[in-house]
Amino acid sequence: GxxxxxxxxxxxxxxxxxxxxxxxxxxxxxSAVFALIVFACLFGDGYISRAEDPRLFCVFNHNEDACRYxxxxxxxxxxxxxxxxxxxxxFPQISNTTNRKYLVLAxxxxxxxxxxxxxxxxxxxxxxxxxxQAEDVYIVADSARAAITFSFFxxxxxxxxxxxxx
Numbered sequence: 355g356x357x358x359x360x361x362x363x364x365x366x367x368x369x370x371x372x373x374x375x376x377x378x379x380x381x382x383x384x385s386a387v388f389a390l391i392v393f394a395c396l397f398g399d400g401y402i403s404r405a406e407d408p409r410l411f412c413v414f415n416h417n418e419d420a421c422r423y424x425x426x427x428x429x430x431x432x433x434x435x436x437x438x439x440x441x442x443x444x445f446p447q448i449s450n451t452t453n454r455k456y457l458v459l460a461x462x463x464x465x466x467x468x469x470x471x472x473x474x475x476x477x478x479x480x481x482x483x484x485x486x487q488a489e490d491v492y493i494v495a496d497s498a499r500a501a502i503t504f505s506f507f508x509x510x511x512x513x514x515x516x517x518x519x520x
Contacts (some may be wrong), residue, residue, distance in 0.1 A: 386436065400425070469512040
């Protein structure tokens with residue numbers, strides 16, 4: 355039945371299959387996986403060194419900010435997905451409509467902000483990748499491209515949680 359802010363009335367039984375089939379839950383899971391891929395690619399293969407110089411540098415045009423930005427928004431997006439996933443689990447148990455409203459608005463605002471931040475991240479990583487010398491990234495080029503690709507996909511996974519105007 356229709357309850358406050360799109361949830362059933364408080365106190366109902368939890369159905370895992372029905373819960374996972376909800377569009378916002380699926381979008382949240384996809385967003386978490388994309389964020390994890392971006393973070394893992396940059397954390398695992400985002401820094402390399404040359405044989406003659408043992409210092410690590412970011413594969414994106416030696417720009418440390420590019421790697422830090424991608425890792426930072428990836429970690430925060432993953433943690434936010436976990437947080438809002440837990441909110442989704444407990445949302446039907448929240449009987450106070452004011453609390454429900456604030457949680458929905460927080461999710462909406464965060465999704466809008468993170469859509470924008472992923473767009474900036476995609477543009478930033480793509481720009482820095484275009485200036486990267488090919489001899490600097492002989493092994494980790496696929497990880498760098500994956501981080502760029504999943505940054506792009508993340509834009510759409512986060513925007514999918516925003517309401518459509520009708």
